[in-house]
Amino acid sequence: MNSASGGGDSNPGDFQPTERTRIKRLHQRAVYDRAGVYAILDAGLVCHVGYVIDGQPFVTPTAYWRDGDRVYWHGSSASRMLRHLGRGAPVCFTVSMLDGLVLARSGFHSSINYRSVIAYGKARLVEGEAEKLAALEAFSERLTPGRWARLRPPTEQELKATTMVSLDLKEVAAKVRTGPPADDEQDYDLDVWAGVVPVTCVTGPPEDDSRLKPGVERPAYLNNMVVG
Amino acid sequence: MNSASGGGDSNPGDFQPTERTRIKRLHQRAVYDRAGVYAILDAGLVCHVGYVIDGQPFVTPTAYWRDGDRVYWHGSSASRMLRHLGRGAPVCFTVSMLDGLVLARSGFHSSINYRSVIAYGKARLVEGEAEKLAALEAFSERLTPGRWARLRPPTEQELKATTMVSLDLKEVAAKVRTGPPADDEQDYDLDVWAGVVPVTCVTGPPEDDSRLKPGVERPAYLNNMVVG
Numbered sequence: 346m347n348s349a350s351g352g353g354d355s356n357p358g359d360f361q362p363t364e365r366t367r368i369k370r371l372h373q374r375a376v377y378d379r380a381g382v383y384a385i386l387d388a389g390l391v392c393h394v395g396y397v398i399d400g401q402p403f404v405t406p407t408a409y410w411r412d413g414d415r416v417y418w419h420g421s422s423a424s425r426m427l428r429h430l431g432r433g434a435p436v437c438f439t440v441s442m443l444d445g446l447v448l449a450r451s452g453f454h455s456s457i458n459y460r461s462v463i464a465y466g467k468a469r470l471v472e473g474e475a476e477k478l479a480a481l482e483a484f485s486e487r488l489t490p491g492r493w494a495r496l497r498p499p500t501e502q503e504l505k506a507t508t509m510v511s512l513d514l515k516e517v518a519a520k521v522r523t524g525p526p527a528d529d530e531q532d533y534d535l536d537v538w539a540g541v542v543p544v545t546c547v548t549g550p551p552e553d554d555s556r557l558k559p560g561v562e563r564p565a566y567l568n569n570m571v572v573g
Numbered sequence: 574m575n576s577a578s579g580g581g582d583s584n585p586g587d588f589q590p591t592e593r594t595r596i597k598r599l600h601q602r603a604v605y606d607r608a609g610v611y612a613i614l615d616a617g618l619v620c621h622v623g624y625v626i627d628g629q630p631f632v633t634p635t636a637y638w639r640d641g642d643r644v645y646w647h648g649s650s651a652s653r654m655l656r657h658l659g660r661g662a663p664v665c666f667t668v669s670m671l672d673g674l675v676l677a678r679s680g681f682h683s684s685i686n687y688r689s690v691i692a693y694g695k696a697r698l699v700e701g702e703a704e705k706l707a708a709l710e711a712f713s714e715r716l717t718p719g720r721w722a723r724l725r726p727p728t729e730q731e732l733k734a735t736t737m738v739s740l741d742l743k744e745v746a747a748k749v750r751t752g753p754p755a756d757d758e759q760d761y762d763l764d765v766w767a768g769v770v771p772v773t774c775v776t777g778p779p780e781d782d783s784r785l786k787p788g789v790e791r792p793a794y795l796n797n798m799v800v801g
Contacts, residue, residue, distance in 0.1 A: 396630050404667040495765045540785065551770050
């Protein structure tokens with residue numbers, strides 16, 4: 346990840362830091378290359394959407410997915426967040442995943458390992474039924490490949506009750522910390538354990554619905570889900 | 574969790590819903606009782622802090638901890654977020670944890686299981702050195718009980734370089750979804766797997782720092798960490 350630091354080896358498609366996305370402190374943690382950013386986005390499932398109403402900040406957690414150079418999220422058409430963003434309000438889209446606890450020999454140098462992405466812009470209301478359906482399918486296939494074709498398809502009423510927005514990935518930066526603690530030189534002599542405790546998000550054994558139709562088997566995708 | 578729904582069985586210390594914190598849709602998922610909210614906060618480690626500068630929303634992920642009726646977070650004194658909040662700007666403090674994928678027989682009824690807390694207010698700059706030290710100790714002890722006393726204590730310069738804020742837990746609501754999918758009656762007849770795939774955040778085997786002093790053993794708390 347550090348090879349992308351400070352924009353050293355940039356490709357034509359990479360993100361250009363703006364005033365808002367330039368990582369000013371600890372810039373060795375910055376990631377602007379598109380592949381690095383997309384890899385983080387594709388590993389996550391829940392984002393935190395920031396928006397402003399009457400000067401008050403709101404942060405709503407919700408599921409998201411990426412399709413090409415956009416991220417999507419959706420919810421009830423009655424959602425305050427979606428109604429507000431659908432009118433073109435500025436948004437801050439944040440994804441973060443905890444990867445480890447970094448236990449240094451002082452509190453000051455203790456830290457966490459993580460991957461995070463922040464994107465700014467204005468969300469766009471997805472209005473066409475075809476785009477909505479394609480995006481819902483992409484969301485389903487990202488987690489459970491092959492499942493969409495077996496589900497009962499969405500009804501017209503369900504599509505109407507679902508509001509969906511997308512955000513073009515234009516003003517984007519990621520920040521990543523990996524590796525061991527970096528202690529002050531004189532602290533390495535202390536008799537205290539130091540190192541990293543890795544943290545992972547894992548899926549457990551699937552729980553069959555109590556009304557599962559007899560004979561229906563567990564699909565293979567249940568064992569291969571990436572959720573962080 | 575549902576026993577706390579809609580403020581049915583409330584205690585004197587419970588949170589009173591305001592215009593901002595009243596859960597309007599799916600109100601059976603609402604949690605306003607203090608013990609229920611604190612249990613969620615105490616399980617989490619990373620929050621998402623929302624704030625506004627010149628009308629633009631920002632959402633910053635950072636570690637937090639609870640001490641009594643307050644949550645705390647901290648960082649570099651050069652942090653834009655902390656400098657802004659230290660001046661009394663309104664904040665939205667959000668914690669969310671993913672607990673499972675709810676795979677229904679239609680896309681529409683598919684969902685996620687989760688715990689989330691949202692608190693509104695104005696953060697307060699922690700200025701006294703004694704409160705700062707006590708709060709840092711509480712943070713360390715929450716994750717790694719017994720460790721603080723063995724660390725090299727913070728220097729005056731480190732304390733100066735650390736800005737800390739707290740938020741009083743006054744305007745707070747939590748939202749929780751648990752349990753299986755709730756399908757449309759006629760969909761239960763479909764030949765598709767349905768149920769829940771649990772998601773958990775786990776800590777892996779600790780990784781010793783390469784410069785660990787010989788003879789230093791791994792403390793027991795490394796095996797008992799709750800990070801989500």
